[in-house]
Amino acid sequence: MTTALITGATRGLGREAARRLAQLGWTVWLGARDADAGARVAAALTHDDQDADVRVVRIDVTDDASVIAAAKTVEDAGTGLDVLINNAGIGGRFVPPGESTVPDFVQVYGVNVLGPVRVTSAFLPLLDRSPAARLIMVSSGVGSLTHANDPAHPYFGLVGLVYPSSKTALNMITSQYAKALPGIRVCAVDPGWTSTDFTDHLGTQTVTEGTDAIVRAATADSIPGVFFDRDGVVPW
Numbered sequence: 001m002t003t004a005l006i007t008g009a010t011r012g013l014g015r016e017a018a019r020r021l022a023q024l025g026w027t028v029w030l031g032a033r034d035a036d037a038g039a040r041v042a043a044a045l046t047h048d049d050q051d052a053d054v055r056v057v058r059i060d061v062t063d064d065a066s067v068i069a070a071a072k073t074v075e076d077a078g079t080g081l082d083v084l085i086n087n088a089g090i091g092g093r094f095v096p097p098g099e100s101t102v103p104d105f106v107q108v109y110g111v112n113v114l115g116p117v118r119v120t121s122a123f124l125p126l127l128d129r130s131p132a133a134r135l136i137m138v139s140s141g142v143g144s145l146t147h148a149n150d151p152a153h154p155y156f157g158l159v160g161l162v163y164p165s166s167k168t169a170l171n172m173i174t175s176q177y178a179k180a181l182p183g184i185r186v187c188a189v190d191p192g193w194t195s196t197d198f199t200d201h202l203g204t205q206t207v208t209e210g211t212d213a214i215v216r217a218a219t220a221d222s223i224p225g226v227f228f229d230r231d232g233v234v235p236w
């Protein structure tokens with residue numbers, strides 16, 4: 001039996017990833033910063049698939065005590081943990097670079113950069129006990145320095161300081177974890193432009209398409225590289 005935990009699984013990509021992994025017969029810990037919202041999602045998923053083993057764990061990735069308590073909840077439940085998916089993320093204010101403020105950085109980096117580090121640190125002891133552990137960071141192609149500096153790429157024209165650089169930082173953190181944790185398969189994935197609250201539902205992909213790279217990272221015997229999307233490798 002494989003067990004996964006997904007942060008930010010009350011909505012959007014996290015919820016769909018939870019649905020898809022539970023459908024495979026996995027035990028899925030649905031990370032929710034609002035436990036009631038988590039319980040509603042778990043109830044909906046188990047209503048649609050009565051065999052689904054979906055459990056709710058309260059976790060706010062910006063809060064040390066919450067993350068430590070979440071790790072204890074999973075540990076005490078005895079499910080173990082094979083796959084940790086750091087999915088929770090926020091966009092923050094998207095404003096011209098000159099208007100970005102330090103509080104904008106503190107808010108977005110708190111969730112998108114420090115969150116995955118905090119959660120990974122807390123759950124590493126559990127992952128270390130898995131014979132086939134995976135650590136997945138939900139990043140973004142807008143964090144690719146290659147795309148951002150390629151005038152031919154659509155992201156060249158997407159000029160903003162905070163969110164893109166938070167995902168660039170997450171990519172470097174992923175790259176370093178990948179080298180530092182040889183017993184764990186570590187990768188970052190770019191979901192692609194997906195219809196969720198995050199994109200005001202302007203994304204062109206469905207959440208199922210948007211979770212293809214996450215599900216591949218979680219399940220596939222072979223993955224294209226350390227940073228990839230549903231079509232293949234994404235350049236750093």
Ligand SMILES: NC(=O)c1ccc[n+]([C@@H]2O[C@H](COP(=O)([O-])OP(=O)(O)OC[C@H]3O[C@@H](n4cnc5c(N)ncnc54)[C@H](OP(=O)(O)O)[C@@H]3O)[C@@H](O)[C@H]2O)c1
Nearest residue numbers: 008010011012013060061087088089140193194196197198
């Ligand atoms: N959608 C896209 O096109 C796209 C593209 C590239 C990358 N991504 C990345 O994909 C990930 C998921 O995005 P999404 O589109 O599914 O976004 P979403 O629909 O806005 O959902 C975000 C999730 O993160 C949770 N969250 C926010 N702050 C949190 C915190 N402090 N602690 C725990 N959970 C928190 C939210 O919980 P609440 O319900 O409690 O607010 C929600 O469950 C993000 O990392 C995003 O950067 C998305």
